[in-house]
Each structure stands twice: as C-alpha cells, then as structure tokens.
Amino acid sequence: MEEFFHMGGYAAYVWTVYALGVVVPLALAVHSIADYGRQARLVEALESEAGGRIRRAARPEQDR
C-alpha cells in the first residue's frame, strides 16, 4: 500500500495530476449544473410573475 502511494518516487507528480484530473472536471460540472438550476429558477419566477398572457406570447412553440 505504501509502495502504491510512493509511485516509484514520483508521488508528487503523479498524485497532483490525478487530483487535477478529478478537481477540474468536477468544478466545471458543479458550475454547469448550478448555472442550469439558476436559469430554471429564473424562468419559473418570470413565468409565474407574468401569468398566462406573456407566457403564451414568449413561448409559442410550447403550447400544450
């Protein structure tokens, strides 16, 4: 186990690479999902504020 973490003396390089390989994509994923949530809440707030009149005008393709 100790040998595994030692990485043949290159632990600092190898583990930094893998830490970045997890952190960078994870940060981007968290940011993207948070942005989606923010936009979804904005749409909901604007639609409920506007009521039916503007919703129909703004979303002609969404008529159900």
Next chain:
Amino acid sequence: MSPMTSLSASQRLQAFANPARFMALSARLLAPLWVVSLGLLCVGLYYALVASPPDYQQGETVRIMYVHVPSAWLAMFGYSLMAAASAVALIFRHPLADLCAKSAAPIGAAFTFLALVTGALWGKPMWGAWWVWDARLTSVLILFFLYLGYMALWAAIEEPARAARAAAVLALVGAINVPIIRYSVVWWNTLHQPASVFRMDGPTIAPEMLLPLALMALGFTFFFVTLLLVRMRAEILRHRVRTLRLARAAASAED
C-alpha cells in the same frame, strides 16, 4: 427506398433542432449519460492507477499519460466540435448550433488547461523542464488562448445574435490551428513524442497500457458530451429568460 430513409433522417434532425424537443430528449438522456461516463471513469482509474504496469523507461510517471493524453484529445475534439457547430450556425442558421458551440468552449478550455498542466507535471521529471517552446506545446497553448478569446467575445457583445456571429467567425479562423497541433510532432522534430495510438500503421503502445488509456479517453468523452447537454440546456433557459424579460419590459411599456 433511400429517399424515404434520408427524409426520415432529416426529419429526425429537424426534430432535434427544435429547442423544446431538444429539452425533452436531453432530459431523458442525461441520467444514463452520467452513469456511463462516471462508470467508465471509475473503471478507467482502477486500470490507470492499479491494474497496469509501470513503463520500463518512465517508471510510474507513465500513469500521467492516462490523464494527459485523453485531456489533449478532448481539447482538440472540443475545438473541432466548436468550429463545426459554428460553420453549421453560419451556413444553415440551425437554432441550436450557436448554443452548441458556446457550450463546448468552456469544456474544451478546461481540458486544454488540464492537458497543459499535466504535461508540465510530466515534463519536469522526464524532460527536466516544466515547459519548453516545443511546436506541440506552443500550438496547444495557442489553442487555450483561442478558447479564452472565443469566450471573451461572447461575454463582450451584449446582443446574442451578433455575439454568435462574431464568435463563430473567430472559431472558424482558429480552426487552422487544429491540424497544426495534430501534425506539429511530425513537421517539427522537437521534444514532444509523436503519436503512438492513432497512426496509419496501427498503435505502437503496449496493449496493457492501451486499455486504461482507452477507458479514460472514453469516460472523459462521455463526460464531455454529458456536460455539453447540461450547458446547452442552461443556454436554452437563458434564452427563455431573456425573451420573458423583453416581453415583460414591452408589457410594462404598454401599460
């Protein structure tokens, strides 16, 4: 028979082009895409860190390759996708093409950043230098700046339609850099090693190293596509927010 099938194929494409249908379809795809990408990455990490041998020359530092090489591939894939979507947006006015290009940029930039930094962390122990002005390294650094410039252009122009056009032109001009990156290791014989997987005469990499590399590359590619869908969905909502705000402003002006 073939006119029928091509008609239905183009109809399918048109259905996908409708933002409302895209929202419905992508909502169904997201959960399985997350499972597949995270699953591939978990198995890939196991093979990359545990179930693969050290290199006879590079020792354990060869494991850096399993993050570095897929990141570099996706850096190029992201830009190629961005340029292709920009071309579609300029030529066919496809309503989702601009959103696709805009959404791909930050993901591509993140993988380019990852490729550059992991390359430095591999270069230091193996070449003795964090950075050299080698043709491959320099052209990838330019790729990173192209991504940043593209995103800055989107941010700088207020009107989305104008921003999209300007950014699409920049993406297409910068596309010349992609083949330069690909062939930089052939045209200029410098420090960075040439391709060992995508070669005319087949891969020269050892099979026990090809497996973790392929798993990580596939996992990161699925992750890229998943995140692209999440970001495109956010862009569609952003567009709807803008439309609703304009409608509200117009309504209050009427009153």
